[in-house]
Amino acid sequence: MRWVRGEAARARHRERAAIFASAVGHPRHLLDSVRRGLILVILIAITPIASASMLQGVLQLRRATEEAQHRLLQGAIAGAGSQQNVFASAENVLQALKNVQDVRSGGSDCSATLYGATLSLPFASNIAYIDPDGVVKCSALAQPGMDVAQRPWWIAARKAKAFTLSDRMLSTVTRAEIIAGTLPLFGSSGEFEGALSIAIDAGWLDNLLKRETPLSQGVAVVLDPTGEQLVSNAPAISKRLFAQKDMAKSMGQLGETRDEAGRSWSFAVAPLDRHDLLVAFAQPSDQLFQWTTLHVAVSFILPVFMVIFTIVAIWLATDRMVLQWLLYLRRVTAVYAQGHYGFRPSRMDQAPSEFRVLGNAIEDMALAIRERDGKLREGLAEKTALVREIHHRIKNSLQVVVSLLSLYGSGVRGDDDRRRFEQLRMRVNTLAVVHRILYEANEGSEVRSRELLREMGALLEVAVERNVLITVDAEDVALPTDLAVPLALLLTEIVMILADTEARQPVRTALRGVEEGGLLILRIDVSEPIGDALEEPRAPLAHGFARQLGATISTTATSTGSHVDVRFPSRIKRR
Numbered sequence: 001m002r003w004v005r006g007e008a009a010r011a012r013h014r015e016r017a018a019i020f021a022s023a024v025g026h027p028r029h030l031l032d033s034v035r036r037g038l039i040l041v042i043l044i045a046i047t048p049i050a051s052a053s054m055l056q057g058v059l060q061l062r063r064a065t066e067e068a069q070h071r072l073l074q075g076a077i078a079g080a081g082s083q084q085n086v087f088a089s090a091e092n093v094l095q096a097l098k099n100v101q102d103v104r105s106g107g108s109d110c111s112a113t114l115y116g117a118t119l120s121l122p123f124a125s126n127i128a129y130i131d132p133d134g135v136v137k138c139s140a141l142a143q144p145g146m147d148v149a150q151r152p153w154w155i156a157a158r159k160a161k162a163f164t165l166s167d168r169m170l171s172t173v174t175r176a177e178i179i180a181g182t183l184p185l186f187g188s189s190g191e192f193e194g195a196l197s198i199a200i201d202a203g204w205l206d207n208l209l210k211r212e213t214p215l216s217q218g219v220a221v222v223l224d225p226t227g228e229q230l231v232s233n234a235p236a237i238s239k240r241l242f243a244q245k246d247m248a249k250s251m252g253q254l255g256e257t258r259d260e261a262g263r264s265w266s267f268a269v270a271p272l273d274r275h276d277l278l279v280a281f282a283q284p285s286d287q288l289f290q291w292t293t294l295h296v297a298v299s300f301i302l303p304v305f306m307v308i309f310t311i312v313a314i315w316l317a318t319d320r321m322v323l324q325w326l327l328y329l330r331r332v333t334a335v336y337a338q339g340h341y342g343f344r345p346s347r348m349d350q351a352p353s354e355f356r357v358l359g360n361a362i363e364d365m366a367l368a369i370r371e372r373d374g375k376l377r378e379g380l381a382e383k384t385a386l387v388r389e390i391h392h393r394i395k396n397s398l399q400v401v402v403s404l405l406s407l408y409g410s411g412v413r414g415d416d417d418r419r420r421f422e423q424l425r426m427r428v429n430t431l432a433v434v435h436r437i438l439y440e441a442n443e444g445s446e447v448r449s450r451e452l453l454r455e456m457g458a459l460l461e462v463a464v465e466r467n468v469l470i471t472v473d474a475e476d477v478a479l480p481t482d483l484a485v486p487l488a489l490l491l492t493e494i495v496m497i498l499a500d501t502e503a504r505q506p507v508r509t510a511l512r513g514v515e516e517g518g519l520l521i522l523r524i525d526v527s528e529p530i531g532d533a534l535e536e537p538r539a540p541l542a543h544g545f546a547r548q549l550g551a552t553i554s555t556t557a558t559s560t561g562s563h564v565d566v567r568f569p570s571r572i573k574r575r
Helices: 002-022 034-097 101-105 110-120 152-159 202-212 235-242 290-337 346-350 353-409 415-440 449-463 481-499 540-549
Strands: 124-130 136-139 164-170 177-186 192-201 219-223 229-232 255-258 264-271 278-284 446-448 468-474 477-480 507-516 519-526 552-557 562-569
Touching: 034 110, 034 124, 034 177, 034 192, 034 202, 034 290, 101 110, 101 192, 110 124, 110 136, 152 164, 152 177, 152 192, 164 229, 177 202, 192 202, 202 219, 202 229, 219 235, 229 235, 235 255, 235 264, 235 278, 290 346, 290 353, 346 353, 353 415, 415 449, 415 481, 446 449, 446 481, 449 468, 449 477, 449 481, 449 507, 468 481, 477 481, 481 507, 481 519, 481 540, 481 562, 540 552, 540 562
Parallel strands: 468 507
Antiparallel strands: 124 136, 124 192, 164 177, 177 192, 219 229, 219 278, 255 264, 264 278, 446 477, 507 519, 519 562, 552 562
16 A cells, blocks of 8 residues: 555656646746745745854853863862962971071981971971082981982072972882972072972872862872973873873963873863962863753754754645645646646645635636637638638639530640640649649648649549559648649649650659658659750749749659659648
């Protein structure tokens, strides 16, 4: 059942396409169509709405980016606040210790003083005093005499004028990762007198940052000015995220990076107040922009769906409400064009009111045409009857003339005069035969070429004095009636001239009528040579009738006789 319905739908579609393809109103260009025009107008109308929705999505994405950057910065600063306090506390302790004379002089109480200070600081693992040559004079843990003059952090501390922090490194005393905070000491005259150094436990800082900023909230990391990682709540992840990145260039904007699994992370960077440190905070982009991505996608996808839905709705609506009724009216007009004016478009009762009005107007027009067509047919039948009656009376009159010529011609004694009477009688009889054909023709404005040539062949074969055999093989062509009389007379003249040729045997003549390139060609094959018998000086009447037809006469000698071609514009209708 579904297959039958599908075939019926495809048949209707092919019929619709064939009708519209053959119609005069076939679309001349892409927009020359009701359906396409409506789609274009509606698309232009909804373009501002769709553009506003997309612009809103862009603005929302920008606003979400700014909010995400602000949120990440707040998280970074909040997570690094405690770290900043630790570094500040370490600096304050060293500032206090530099004023202790036993410490600066490296006296016997130096180690005890430093050890007591270390115990009071939970983040410190060691405090040491280092002389200007880079040799540890005393420390909280026993390591006097150690030379650190070549250590990078000591070289950097000697060049600095204030408290400095080293990179994350492994302590040779505690065998744990530390960050060395160094405070250079200067005398009253400004000479370098050594430095105080505190070992800050990096693991303790990591745990502090993990408590302040759990990994579930994001990855927080404290970096030195060169980008080296000092403290992180997830060291393994932060090394992968921020490796080989110039974090200073990322300040003031939202950055993006990827982890080992290829997951995208968004991060923001902010400077700490002191020590030239940077703090970075990162969160997964899908987590950070979860609802923003959905909202932006909806802002862009919704206009697209709206456009698609609009196109489909207009396509179906125009087909349902407009095109199917135009197609039905096209079928109705095709039925009326075939002359079935009594047909009533019964389906128009289901059409919209505008199409019902149009259908009623077409039906009224068909009834008016039916009435006028009936009157025209009656008038045409009356005129056709009158024309046929005229042809009949002319034929009868010509038959009377032929009888009179036969009666008077029989009393003529001279052979030449009797031959002229016979030729005259033949010409008049030709006219009578043509009018009889016109009287018997079904259509008063046309005559059949095959019928005309056969009638003339039979007439001429009997009428000429010599024994002439005429065969006819012509295409069935409809000729206008104004060509019938001059063509018949031209053929009569040619046959009479051919019959006058000096030949001992019967003259065989074959008539063939063909149409080539808008010309009717009458080809006559004669079994005897005719020489110049059809030249204009010797056949003036034949050439006169040819000029009436607009024809040309050409004669060609062949091995079996002669070949005559008569070519003239036919104005024909092939059947």
